[in-house]
Structures are given as C-alpha cells and as structure tokens.
C-alpha cells in the first residue's frame with residue numbers, strides 16, 4: 001500500500017467550532033492511525049485477519065469508552081470527542097472502528113447504564129484498557145431488522161439462569177472475552193446478560209468468506225444450556241428499549257465514522273487526479289473529474305455539519321433517536337457514494353490494494369446494513385414525522 005499522505009479536508013473551517021481538547025483528541029487519533037493502522041491494514045484485510053496488535057493503541061487513544069467516566073477507566077470525554085475519534089479510526093478502516101464501536105457503545109455503555117456497581121467495577125476498567133474485549137449479541141438468524149421477535153431465551157433455575165439460543169453476525173465474537181447478550185425471560189421480557197468465555201455450552205464460531213469488513217472478526221454466539229450466574233443479569237433496564245438505547249450511541253459514532261472513510265476517499269482521489277496525466281494534462285483539469293471532486297467535498301461538508309450539530313445536541317442531552325437515525329443514514333450513504341465515485345477517479349488503480357478506496361467501499365456495504373439498515377432508518381424518520389409506524 002502507498003504511504004499514508006492523508007490531509008483532512010475542512011472546507012467550512014469546522015475546526016473553529018472545536019475546543020482545544022477536541023482538536024487534541026482528534027489529532028492524537030489521527031496520528032495513531034497514520035502510524036499504527038495504515039501500514040498494516042491492507043494486509044490484514046487481504047488476509048481477513050483482525051489485527052490484534054492494534055488493541056493496545058485503541059485503548060491508548062481513548063477509543064474504548066471515550067465518554068465513560070474516568071472512575072471506571074473511561075476517557076471521560078464529551079460526545080464530539082467521541083465522534084472525532086470514530087471519524088479518525090474509520091478514516092483508517094471501518095472494521096477497526098467497528099471494534100471500537102462495539103467495545104464502547106455496545107458493551108461498556110450497557111454495563112455502565114444498566115449494570116450494577118459490582119458489574120461496572122468488575123468489567124469496565126478491563127474493557128477500557130483492552131485487557132477484556134467484548135461483543136454484543138442482538139441479531140439472530142431469523143431476526144435482524146426485527147430484534148423484538150428474538151427467540152434466544154433464559155429460564156430461572158433458582159440459583160442461576162439457563163440460556164439457550166443463537167446470535168448471528170456478531171462483530172468481535174470470535175475473540176471476545178465477554179458478550180452482552182439480549183434474551184427473553186419466561187414472560188417474554190428482553191433482558192441483557194453478560195456471558196463469559198469459558199462458560200460451558202457457550203461457543204463463538206467465526207463467519208468466513210466476507211467481502212466486507214475483512215479486518216474485523218465476525219461470528220456467531222451459540223448458547224446450549226449455558227448456566228449464567230444471577231449476578232450477570234443487567235439489573236437496571238429491560239425491554240427492547242435497552243438494546244436500542246445502546247444502538248443510539250453506536251449509530252451516533254457511525255455517523256461520524258463514515259465521514260472519516262469519505263474524507264480518505266476524497267483526499268486520495270484529489271491527490272491522484274492532480275498527479276495523473278492523460279491527454280497531456282492532469283485529469284483534475286477535466287470538468288467531469290472536477291464535478292466528482294466538487295460534489296464530494298460538498299457532501300462531506302454537509303455531513304460534517306450534521307454530525308457536529310448532533311454532537312452538540314447529544315452533549316446537551318437533547319438528541320432524539322430519530323435525529324441519530326437521520327445522521328447515520330445520510331452520512332453512510334454519502335460515504336458509500338463518495339467511495340464509488342473516488343474509485344472511478346483512480347481508473348484501474350482504484351481496484352487495487354495500493355489505495356484504500358476499494359476497501360472503504362466494500363466496508364461501507366456492511367456499515368449501510370448494520371446498526372439498522374438504510375431502509376429501517378428511513379422508516380424511523382418516516383414514523384417520526386408522520387407519527388405512523390410503517391415497519392409491519
């Protein structure tokens with residue numbers, strides 16, 4: 001892969017809206033991606049291997065629990081810092097951002113928000129340092145967009161619970177030390193349970209042959225009469241709103257992360273277009289290529305403003321789930337469109353691993369599907385503005 005020459009676009013001087021702390025956090029993450037992710041990520045993706053070597057670096061830049069209070073090992077940062085970290089990591093690779101999103105928003109967040117004090121003390125510091133890695137089991141083979149239909153269940157056996165069922169498409173599952181798993185009790189109420197690797201009857205087979213997010217490990221979670229100690233149930237929230245609340249946090253991170261992937265594609269295409277000569281001049285001098293590049297920077301700028309405003313609303317505790325859905329949907333589609341256009345700017349070179357664009361493009365095909373598909377987020381907006389759910 002070519003050396004990482006990334007220069008971040010900031011067409012509307014958005015840096016003026018950031019605090020010194022935001023810029024410091026963002027620049028540290030940017031520097032780390034350039035130094036420790038860019039040189040290894042193409043090979044990891046080609047070999048379809050999660051590069052475990054980056055776990056300690058992710059912890060050091062505060063990517064595991066950026067907004068979790070410091071007393072539990074988190075970085076104690078605000079939502080805009082969290083977004084900026086996700087943006088920089090996804091600039092490197094969506095799969096690396098996935099690892100950080102899952103650890104922060106889907107494992108640490110539910111333990112922090114819905115867990116007991118003992119659970120917080122036991123798990124959060126180890127998750128923040130990367131000593132423990134986690135995964136989040138909501139999706140099932142027959143229940144993806146409709147998680148409320150889940151069949152994974154647990155029964156009260158007096159001194160423990162007995163868990164049965166299966167989850168599919170679970171990021172980090174093949175190597176996770178713990179899984180936050182959503183399952184129904186005997187009354188059909190959804191609860192979160194912390195399942196630990198090594199518990200008898202619990203296995204995590206890897207899903208192979210993905211063309212997307214190849215540097216992120218994806219797998220199943222299988223529960224065959226797994227005995228779960230009662231103290232591993234998350235006591236402070238139940239119902240579908242509990243896992244969906246975690247998704248709000250992860251979707252917010254993706255809305256920022258997708259901008260990073262788009263910025264990398266744009267920056268690569270711009271540099272290439274200025275250097276590549278055809279018909280005696282740089283291809284950047286042709287109107288058709290300028291149209292592509294001008295539209296890319298316009299869309300990136302709009303997405304940056306959307307994400308920034310959403311970050312302000314999140315910091316004020318005012319962002320609605322529907323506002324988060326709109327940003328996730330818009331920014332991921334924007335990034336995927338830019339990746340496709342940028343790929344064309346590079347001609348044949350665009351399909352090679354010399355450049356990051358094709359990898360981003362394939363990754364974004366997962367990002368547009370997970371954490372709620374593009375269609376589901378449109379239906380969430382539709383429901384919000386009309387008051388009428390159209391899911392079923």
Ligand code: TGC
Nearest residue numbers: 098101138145147148171240241244245248321370371372
């Ligand atoms: P519905 O009846 O609308 O809602 C059930 C309860 O949940 C509440 N709620 C929310 N709470 C917090 N945050 C949200 N975003 C919420 N959305 C809804 C709602 O108020 C209600 O509460 P209550 O107290 O009245 O019971 O539920 P529904 O069954 O009609 O479904 C609605 C729908 C389709 C929007 C929802 O199921 C959905 O979002 N589906 C998409 C599923 C999804 O996003 N799965 C993601 C799996 S995790 C993942 O992909 C990780 S990828 C990780 C990576 O690698 O980065």
Ligand code: FAD
Nearest residue numbers: 136137138139144145169170171366370371372373375391
């Ligand atoms: P389906 O729900 O079967 O949808 C198929 C198609 O039908 C989609 O186009 C969808 O938009 C459409 N559709 C469905 N319902 C409607 C409707 N009501 N109206 C109109 N159209 C509809 N899940 C986890 O729990 N944890 C994870 O860590 C995780 N990581 C993932 C990693 C990867 C790489 C991928 C690809 C997925 C991951 N997922 C994870 C699962 C992801 O959240 C689901 O794939 C997603 O929610 C969609 O579910 P599905 O794939 O079953 O599609």
